[in-house]
Amino acid sequence: MTLFDPYMIALILAAAIVTFLTRVGGYVLITQMGRIPPRMEAALNAVPAAVLTTLVAPAFINGGIDTKVAMALALAVGLRFSSTTMLIVGWVVAMAWRHFAG
Known part of the structure; x- marks a missing residue:
């Protein structure tokens, strides 16, 4: 096994990109809403x-x-x-x- 396995690097980069997009997507979704519905606020408070x-x-x-x-x-x-x-x-x-x- 090499020090820098290309498949492992690809997996780490893919996970980083998906994590980033998930966080940015949630932020964009919430900022586009006029107000947060009570059920969504309750769900976010439970996290x-x-x-x-x-x-x-x-x-x-x-x-x-x-x-x-x-x-x-x-x-x-x-x-x-x-x-x-x-x-x-x-x-x-x-x-x-x-x-x-x-």
Whole structure:
């Protein structure tokens, strides 16, 4: 295998172009509308929660007990404190668990 596989480069460029066109297309579509319909606004507001779920759920399900405990404690902290505090608590718990429990 060569360092620069032409098929891999073509795939990366194609993915970049499709991603760019998708983002630009969404922007153009929304700017051309006079106003955003309520259903579209509700769908757009749901995107961050959907993306977060797709990132967190597999880690929770496939992770070990250290990951589950860290995520549960981070959730509890996140309900009361800032997201930075939540991130720090989750990270510290996971690292401490891995250090002391193996």
